[in-house]
Amino acid sequence: MSIAIVSPGKDPKPWLEALRQVDSSLDIQVYPQIEDLKKVEMALVWQHPPGFLRNFPHLKLISSLGAGVDHILSDSEIPHHLPIVRIVDEKLTWSMTNYVLMGVLNFHRQLYRYQKDKDNGIWDMSNPEISIKVGIMGVGALGGDVVDKLMYLGFEVCGYGLNDKKSLSFPYFAKHQLDDFLSDINVLVCMLPLTSETEGILNITLFQKCNPGTYLINVARGKHLIEEDLIPAFEEGYLSGAMLDVFRVEPLPRTHAYWSDSRIQLTPHIASVTNPKAAAPQIVENYKRLTNGLPLQHQINRVKEY
Ligand code: OXD
Numbered sequence: 001m002s003i004a005i006v007s008p009g010k011d012p013k014p015w016l017e018a019l020r021q022v023d024s025s026l027d028i029q030v031y032p033q034i035e036d037l038k039k040v041e042m043a044l045v046w047q048h049p050p051g052f053l054r055n056f057p058h059l060k061l062i063s064s065l066g067a068g069v070d071h072i073l074s075d076s077e078i079p080h081h082l083p084i085v086r087i088v089d090e091k092l093t094w095s096m097t098n099y100v101l102m103g104v105l106n107f108h109r110q111l112y113r114y115q116k117d118k119d120n121g122i123w124d125m126s127n128p129e130i131s132i133k134v135g136i137m138g139v140g141a142l143g144g145d146v147v148d149k150l151m152y153l154g155f156e157v158c159g160y161g162l163n164d165k166k167s168l169s170f171p172y173f174a175k176h177q178l179d180d181f182l183s184d185i186n187v188l189v190c191m192l193p194l195t196s197e198t199e200g201i202l203n204i205t206l207f208q209k210c211n212p213g214t215y216l217i218n219v220a221r222g223k224h225l226i227e228e229d230l231i232p233a234f235e236e237g238y239l240s241g242a243m244l245d246v247f248r249v250e251p252l253p254r255t256h257a258y259w260s261d262s263r264i265q266l267t268p269h270i271a272s273v274t275n276p277k278a279a280a281p282q283i284v285e286n287y288k289r290l291t292n293g294l295p296l297q298h299q300i301n302r303v304k305e306y
Contacts, residue, residue: 002027002039003287004056007065009047015065018280026284042287050075061085061290063283066274067092067142069300070194070221080302085286087279088298093145096219096272100146100189103217103243103265104155107187108132112241112265135160135185137201138192138220139172140306142272146189158184162197182209187217193306194221202226207233213240219271222247227258234263245271 003019003026005012012030019026029035031048040056046065053059054077064072064086072084106112108130117124134150136143139159147170150157158171160181165172173181182188188210192198202218203226216239218225227248233239243265244258250269258264286296300306 001041001291002029002036003042003044004029004031004034004040005044005065006031006034006048006052007044007046008049009071010065014276015044015280018276019284021277022280022284026287042290044283045072047071048075051077053078061286061296063087063286065279067272068194068221069306070223073302073305083296084300084302085296085298086300087274087282088141089274089278089282091275091278092272093142096142096191097145097149099245099267099271100191100217100219101149101153103215104132104134104150104187104189106243106265107215107241108155112262130186132156132187132215133158133185134187134189135181136189136191137161138190139165139168140191140193143189143191146191161192178206179209182206182214183211186211186213187215189217190220190224192220192224194223195305197305199223200226202229204229204233204238207238208236210238212237214238215240216242217244218242219245222250230264231257231261234261241265243267245269 005015005028016028016030019028029040037055038057041058042061042063043053043056043059044063044065053062059082062072062082062084067087069084069086072078110130133156135158136147137160139147139161143159147157147159151170158173158181160173160178162175164174190202192201202224207229230242241263245267246269252258252266258266282297289296
């Protein structure tokens with residue numbers, strides 16, 4: 001029985017080392033040098049070639065090498081009965097929360113305005129803070145932590161999600177309450193999983209319903225945003241700026257309009273990068289659970305797609 005790492009989208013070496021450190025007896029094969037396809041029972045994947053996992057006749061479990069699983073579910077050849085697990089890790093959550101806090105605080109304390117003022121030699125002490133209310137779309141493991149930390153810092157926060165949720169410590173709007181959610185906030189943070197329902201959710205129709213000048217932060221997936229709607233949303237005043245970590249095509253093509261738009265801050269999908277050392281123990285734990293027929297950790301719901 002062996003584990004296969006199939007990660008053309010991530011360097012497999014640190015994963016191999018981290019897994020071996022947790023359990024040196026593991027038999028691990030690394031794509032593209034997988035010699036014994038029949039032995040593979042668990043596949044660790046990141047942007048695997050679609051259809052490739054069909055080569056493992058005895059595959060029993062697929063684990064994402066990150067928090068997202070959209071890269072797995074987009075492969076229509078993955079049999080429906082196969083369980084899929086994802087990484088839920090404190091370090092990943094911590095980094096993601098810090099990134100979102102950076103975006104929220106930079107907007108609230110107007111870092112970009114003061115950077116421009118500095119370049120122009122302007123000393124302007126008027127209106128030093130923008131008053132904000134932050135709306136988090138997606139309040140799972142990652143979004144929930146952002147809500148907690150923002151509340152701890154004293155900000156007004158509310159959440160939005162596709163399901164009804166009860167007994168939360170913060171105001172929460174369910175799917176059908178999107179308009180109320182948007183009218184309540186002026187910082188919109190997208191942390192939703194990418195599913196067939198959420199793809200393209202950040203579009204001009206949604207932006208029109210935002211309070212004028214809302215600031216957008218997208219740390220989820222590029223496909224949540226209809227990219228060509230963003231600059232028109234600035235022009236119309238629906239949004240005042242955006243901080244984006246994810247894009248439809250990555251790396252973002254050099255010719256893309258976002259590179260030169262001063263209302264957009266962008267980073268190269270680094271908001272929260274999975275740390276192999278931190279994630280390896282839970283991968284090995286799931287492998288052991290699989291071997292012993294125990295319930296898996298962080299298994300996703302194939303119907304909900306997250
Ligand atoms: C992830 C990511 O899903 O890095 O972990 O985007």
